[in-house]
Amino acid sequence: xxxxxxxxxxxxxxxxxxxxxxxxxxxxxxxxxxxxxxxxxxxxxxxxxxxxxxxxxxxxxxxxxxxxxxxxxxxxxxxxxxxxxxxxxxxxxxxxxxxxxxxxxxxxxxxxxxxxxxxxxxxxxxxxxxxxxxxxxxxxxxxxxxxxxxxxxxxxxxxxxxxxxxxxxxxxxxxxxxxxxxxxxxxxxxxxxxxxxxxxxxxxxxxxxxxxxxxxxxxxxxxxxxxxxxxxxxxxxxxxxxxxxxxxxxxxxxxxxxxxxxxxxxxxxxxxxxxxxxxxxxxxxxxxxxxxxxxxxxxxxxxxxxxxxxxxxxxxxxxxxxxxxxxxxxxxxxxxxxxxxxxxxxxxxxxxxxxxxxxxxxxxxxxxxxxxxxxxxxxxxxxxxxxxxxxxxxxxxxxxxxxxxxxxxxxxxxxxxxxxxxxxxxxxxxxxxxxxxxxxxxxxxxxxxxxxxxxxxxxxxxxxxxxxxxxxxxxxxxxxxxxxxxxxxxxxxxxxxxxxxxxxxxxxxxxxxxxxxxxxxxxxxxxxxxxxxxxxxxxxxxxxxxxxxxxxxxxxxxxxxxxxxxxxxxxxxxxxxxxxxxxxxxxxxxxxxxxxxxxxxxxxxxxxxxxxxxxxx
Amino acid sequence: xxxxxxxxxxxxxxxxxxxxxxxxxxxxxxxxxxxxxxxxxxxxxxxxxxxxxxxxxxxxxxxxxxxxxxxxxxxxxxxxxx
Numbered sequence: 001x002x003x004x005x006x007x008x009x010x011x012x013x014x015x016x017x018x019x020x021x022x023x024x025x026x027x028x029x030x031x032x033x034x035x036x037x038x039x040x041x042x043x044x045x046x047x048x049x050x051x052x053x054x055x056x057x058x059x060x061x062x063x064x065x066x067x068x069x070x071x072x073x074x075x076x077x078x079x080x081x082x083x084x085x086x087x088x089x090x091x092x093x094x095x096x097x098x099x100x101x102x103x104x105x106x107x108x109x110x111x112x113x114x115x116x117x118x119x120x121x122x123x124x125x126x127x128x129x130x131x132x133x134x135x136x137x138x139x140x141x142x143x144x145x146x147x148x149x150x151x152x153x154x155x156x157x158x159x160x161x162x163x164x165x166x167x168x169x170x171x172x173x174x175x176x177x178x179x180x181x182x183x184x185x186x187x188x189x190x191x192x193x194x195x196x197x198x199x200x201x202x203x204x205x206x207x208x209x210x211x212x213x214x215x216x217x218x219x220x221x222x223x224x225x226x227x228x229x230x231x232x233x234x235x236x237x238x239x240x241x242x243x244x245x246x247x248x249x250x251x252x253x254x255x256x257x258x259x260x261x262x263x264x265x266x267x268x269x270x271x272x273x274x275x276x277x278x279x280x281x282x283x284x285x286x287x288x289x290x291x292x293x294x295x296x297x298x299x300x301x302x303x304x305x306x307x308x309x310x311x312x313x314x315x316x317x318x319x320x321x322x323x324x325x326x327x328x329x330x331x332x333x334x335x336x337x338x339x340x341x342x343x344x345x346x347x348x349x350x351x352x353x354x355x356x357x358x359x360x361x362x363x364x365x366x367x368x369x370x371x372x373x374x375x376x377x378x379x380x381x382x383x384x385x386x387x388x389x390x391x392x393x394x395x396x397x398x399x400x401x402x403x404x405x406x407x408x409x410x411x412x413x414x415x416x417x418x419x420x421x422x423x424x425x426x427x428x429x430x431x432x433x434x435x436x437x438x439x440x441x442x443x444x445x446x447x448x449x450x451x452x453x454x455x456x457x458x459x460x461x462x463x464x465x466x467x468x469x470x471x472x473x474x475x476x477x478x479x480x481x482x483x484x485x486x487x488x489x490x491x492x493x494x495x496x497x498x499x500x501x502x503x504x505x506x507x508x509x510x511x512x513x514x515x516x517x518x519x520x521x522x523x524x525x526x527x528x529x530x531x532x533x534x535x536x537x538x539x540x541x542x543x544x545x546x547x548x549x550x551x552x553x554x555x556x557x558x559x560x561x562x563x564x565x566x567x568x569x570x571x572x573x574x575x576x577x578x579x580x581x582x583x584x585x586x587x588x589x590x591x592x593x594x595x596x597x598x599x600x601x602x603x604x605x606x607x608x609x610x611x612x613x614x615x616x617x
Numbered sequence: 618x619x620x621x622x623x624x625x626x627x628x629x630x631x632x633x634x635x636x637x638x639x640x641x642x643x644x645x646x647x648x649x650x651x652x653x654x655x656x657x658x659x660x661x662x663x664x665x666x667x668x669x670x671x672x673x674x675x676x677x678x679x680x681x682x683x684x685x686x687x688x689x690x691x692x693x694x695x696x697x698x699x
Contacts (some may be wrong), residue, residue: 231695233696233697237696238698240626241696245696245698248625248693249625253674270638302698475674476667477666481676512697515697
């Protein structure tokens with residue numbers, strides 16, 4: 001088996017640590033990482049609990065393939081109840097931290113309670129201990145990372161930490177590992193800080209030694225790496241241009257959320273695109289992009305390493321930003337750029353640095369700033385609230401100022417740290433929040449990509465593209481092309497993507513492999529590594545079971561079918577330009593069919609037959 | 618008729634030196650198809666993976682149909698992201 005069969009349980013209230021075996025009965029039904037971590041959470045946490053109370057728990061979970069020779073085996077997930085949405089939270093990250101947990105012999109770490117004082121968890125193989133975090137509390141992720149490396153005299157230590165945003169209660173704080181990879185969404189970092197847990201520093205040297213059939217596994221992973229290398233997307237496109245290659249694509253098809261989703265095309269898109277990141281700057285002749293980068297074991301390497309022009313206003317007197325760091329991915333570039341109408345690549349890159357430095361979800365940050373700009377435009381927010389600063393769409397100064405306020409936790413920065421739902425409610429215009437279940441949209445306007453509207457509305461963690469990425473089919477033709485402007489047939493498409501994604505997220509693999517791999521490429525890798533027969537059919541059943549389990553948690557937390565909804569703007573206001581001109585999201589047509597195909601009743605509750613079929617309690 | 622042709626991502630290497638960013642304005646015969654434009658720039662058909670006529674995806678059969686005056690043709694290689 002590829003699991004280490006070992007879970008570390010940390011009671012922060014008592015300051016105790018103990019090891020326990022992994023629940024092997026649950027492994028059979030939930031595989032690992034997202035599925036298995038969620039299974040533990042639903043067993044141990046009352047869904048109605050206050051997400052920021054000690055009664056909430058937080059689980060770091062690896063997948064069975066995490067740290068193995070499979071390509072993209074870098075992944076781990078953080079599972080908890082979200083303070084942003086009140087729903088299940090499961091945020092996935094790459095880098096090197098997840099494999100290091102595995103090399104220390106751990107499948108999972110479960111945190112419960114709340115430490116009376118700030119602490120961090122230090123793990124070195126079989127030894128783990130809680131240590132005082134006095135020296136790193138109040139510091140950024142980058143500072144904490146450096147201090148911990150020095151304190152432990154170990155350059156190969158892997159650190160996941162929260163920054164000052166989490167400490168000050170920003171509701172979309174991320175957990176950042178390896179300086180610029182993040183479990184970014186739904187405020188998992190806020191939960192971590194609420195427990196007075198600043199960081200986890202791990203060093204593992206035990207490797208992976210328990211693959212079921214090593215010979216078959218190595219043959220299978222080698223074969224599938226060839227598939228990735230030969231595929232034009234995973235072998236060429238993503239390494240060269242990263243996810244940012246989508247900026248111009250999505251703008252051309254008229255699904256680029258712009259101006260707080262008032263428009264569907266951004267005239268400045270090409271200036272903040274992946275192509276623009278390759279163009280030499282006038283000031284120093286260097287491009288924004290220095291190089292691409294890969295997470296542990298990745299043969300795609302889509303990551304961006306960038307610099308900001310040192311003469312740019314945002315970093316002019318800040319030498320700490322005059323070096324290479326994690327650059328813009330498409331989601332960050334869209335939210336910080338198009339949605340705020342800012343076409344200044346350096347400004348967006350600098351704010352992205354801040355998101356890594358102090359642990360903030362750039363999607364929610366950018367969308368919240370865009371909402372603030374619209375609130376300002378409509379007079380709900382004034383210069384009295386901002387201390388004289390004007391929040392204008394298209395202003396890189398406004399963007400930078402807002403982001404810095406969140407980090408500094410000024411009075412207005414704390415308002416921005418609430419996320420757009422609470423911000424817009426506070427300033428009396430709740431309809432301006434572009435969210436589902438309180439979480440902000442990613443970079444695809446559902447008026448121009450109909451399936452994504454349904455995927456957003458039904459996503460168990462609020463608006464999200466990584467729960468059912470039908471863009472692959474509707475725009476990019478993977479695995480086959482469907483019409484993005486048509487709602488017919490999208491219910492089944494969304495379900496297929498949601499279930500397959502849940503399975504991939506539970507394996508320890510990166511979702512980006514699915515641009516080249518189908519489930520029939522993934523199943524043999526899992527099957528040769530893990531005990532039991534892991535067929536495509538079984539993995540899809542596991543995915544469906546996970547989806548329904550997450551749904552159940554949300555229903556018990558108080559969410560209902562009424563929360564499977566979109567903002568009025570996307571249902572009533574037509575797209576103004578592009579192929580979707582004149583269209584709204586046809587969610588009302590797709591949702592009933594989705595419920596029926598899911599085996600849920602008309603209110604969105606899984607029927608007894610569905611629960612029985614999936615062996616859900 | 619006039620066509621606005623845009624090449625993106627790795628296809629930018631096919632752009633002429635006088636292109637404005639991604640864009641080339643072309644004066645073409647009324648019978649010109651998307652494939653004619655793709656061939657004009659010497660782009661392999663497999664590499665011209667995502668071809669959009671005014672933002673709308675063209676299937677292979679549609680790439681053989683004449684374009685219209687004032688159309689924008691955007692051409693991408695195989696791409697994806699998230």
